[in-house]
Amino acid sequence: MKTSLFLWCLVLATPALGAPLANQDAVLQVLKTIDYRQHNSGDYKSLAYLEQKEKDKTDIAREALIYRRDEDEKLMILFTKPKGEAGKGYIRLDKNLWSYDPGTGKWDRRTERERIAGTDSRRADFDQSKLAEEYDATSKGEGKLGQFDVWELELKVKPNTDVAFPVVKLWVDQASGNVLKRQEFALSGRLMRTLYYPRWQKLYSESKKAEVWYPGEIRIYDEVEKENSTIVVLKSVDLRPLEANIFTKAWLEAKSR
């Protein structure tokens, strides 16, 4: 889905930051701002570190390359470390999420609820933000998160939209417009995950002609298995163009050959 530059300028021009959310339009603008700031018009590549902690188990660490082409809604995650995990990956093509294992050479279709590589993370944690497109939001007032003044929003999934969790609560920093905390709920109302975003970073994008924001660190706490948690650190982001045919199964298969 291509959004015109005009619309993005409109979003940017919205005087939302630092002010109370007076109406539904202002709430929507907050979401659009969050989405826009993380969107890149060109390609995106990052080197991510994932650490999974589980009760009575040794910590599991992984490194992965994350490739995105937001304009075509494409995403690929390619695990690179440790050696036993290297070559495993995920590709999102349209509404399909595929998982690949070079050990078997086979592709498996996965759902939005897939725990990426068995961690508490989901596909959407690594992909472009599409909050305004996927959810309807309402303001739940203002509050404090640590020392930060935040807007509290409640999001409900739009009809016929496939997301991992249908209800989401956001705590958005009034000063920077970044999401600092996110809670996700099942349809039954049960809290499933709590996420914290303690560090947001930005880079200038030549293709976008604006800054691209990304969470430098995500702390994910499993609310069902309370002992489980995941840390995601985006160690580096590279906005140079990627190979044209990178988002194909054949490319990922070839990487493991």
Next chain:
Amino acid sequence: MLRLLLQVSLRNLFRSRINLLIGAIIFFYTLLLVVGGAMLDSLLGSMSRSIVGTVSGHIQLYSVTSRDPMSIWPTMGNEPDLSPMQDYQRVEGAISKLPNVKAVVPMGINGSLITSGNTVDLTLAELRGVVREEKENGKTAELEAERQSLKEHVRQIVRVLHTDLGRATEMETTEARDPEALAAVERASSDAFWQGFDEDPYGALEFLENKVAPQLPDGDLVPLRYVGTDLDGFAKSFDRMEIVDGQAVPPGRRGMLLSKFIYEQYLKLKTARRMDLIKEAVDTGALISTDPELQRYVHQNAQQTREILLQLDPLKSEQAVRALRASLGRSDGTLPELLSAFFAVTDDNFQARYAFFYKELAPLLQLYRLRVGDVLTITAFTRSGYTKSLNIPVWGTFRFKGLEKSPLAGNISLMDIMSFRELYGYLGADTSAEIQALKQEAGAQAVDRTHAEEELFGSGRKVVAEATPGLIDDKKAFPGTAANLRRKDLQQRVFDHAEISRGVVLNAAVILKDPSKLKQTLREVRELSDREHLGIYAVSWQDASGILGQLVMLARLVLYVAAFIIFVVAMVIINNAMMMATLRRTAEVGTMRAIGAQRPFVLTMVLSETLTLGVVFGAAGALLGAGIVGWVGAKGIRATADIMYFFFSGPRLYPHLSISNVIAAMGIVLVVSVVSTLYPAFLAARVPPVRAMQTDE
């Protein structure tokens, strides 16, 4: 005097109604004990044969460092957390030397859910494999033929989908259908798309996989529980196991033997499976017209013909239409209509249609999602926490004789122990070091969830930072793997017995030469483990079988409690009856005392009368009980539910009577008789001679 007492006892045996009442109680009590005891013993014997003969063996060994006790059928369904044995090779060597040990079989049990994917996903994956093979190794006539066949199959699937969507569009509003999905199916149905397929096969495949395949329902998840073992040793030690399809895994090769039960239940074409279930039921006397479950199968078969339609290309469709029209005596009708009509079977035509299905339609279909010789991909969570997937060739299917229909015995498949170890995946020293290095480099500190907000957003924290543009070198980050070479190497490599014994073994089954010496051998194994520091627990099949072992204990407990309750009730009734009888005989006893009978004589007389009652009526009860057990034993009790096959160790339970059942029953009956007569006998002995004269007055 003994003779006199016997004469008196026999004379009095049928003299009073009360004696007959007591006799009847003894008769039925003995009958119940003999029949109940024989039934329970037979049932327990059958269950033990099922448990011992499938996986457990007579004794199970596992490491003393395990977190959970060994449980082959865990109560909550979760596999027990067992640690590998420290040195299995030494354990095997030591235990094998014990005189009563016939064999020691290494094992490990785990489970996984395998996703079978929908029909089009599976076919497209096969087509992708052929395209890849052609790109890598060059085209051959064989690959060309396979590619064309698979393309035809995909085209057929698209045709069915196109027809479905056309029908749905006629019935629904246009808004209800996703226009993008409709356009994708239109494109995939066009001749132009297929003519251009070979020019860009990967592009065409990705289009089909991502735009067309999601429009079909997802495939099923198949639960797969497997025992990793020395397959050769297993087959020799567990002689109830027999190969049904394919062949045994050759010694030293990797592979899997799927349980025939799982193969039929989950991997067979659903329509064919339902036809089989109807056939089984009808052959045992059930009627479609009266059995709601059979009617449901018939209804589902008549309604759910799509899976068959997806499999039939135009040529096969034509053959099927011809055959179906001939069978149904019709001259028209489309394939979906004919299939629906054909599967709407009744009691009158079922047998003929069942035979026709397997003779005419089945050869046109792929009856199983996975064929013998195919490769099965299993993904499991390893002990290191990472997931591990493995391609394992399926060499055949197997079953345990007599337990073909048992879900408990049938939910276990067999795998070579080398593949099991890979799926089990311990964290090696090199991987541990690699993980430590990764953690150190990332420098992410753990934050406790209770203080997370304070630590992450407290005073002095900044949440926004400029980033330095990173230049990520993909090739350096991931130089590639030789995964496909390794895959081929694993399939071809042959391993020897030493490799089987050297690696990770979670538990082991010990097969005994003489199972009756189980307790003694168990003691010897434990002593040996202590003496030689083997670090193993040894438990009997009953303790190792988890929920089933508890069932055996429960069954015993129920019989003992029931016997005790009946024991008490019988004792009270006999006691009361004897009291009444004694009171009625006051004059007689008084007279006997008056003519010189001493108290011990009277006491012994009453007791011997009851003992005679017990022996005579007890023997009659035991005789009838033996007759009933013999009759039922000759006929057998039919297993009416699948679960009962395991308890009966086959389709029928054949109860048998052992002499111990009769001795135990007679012993209990005589004890009950004597104990309940003690007090009345004591009262009788205290009757003074004067009482006889008083009564006369």
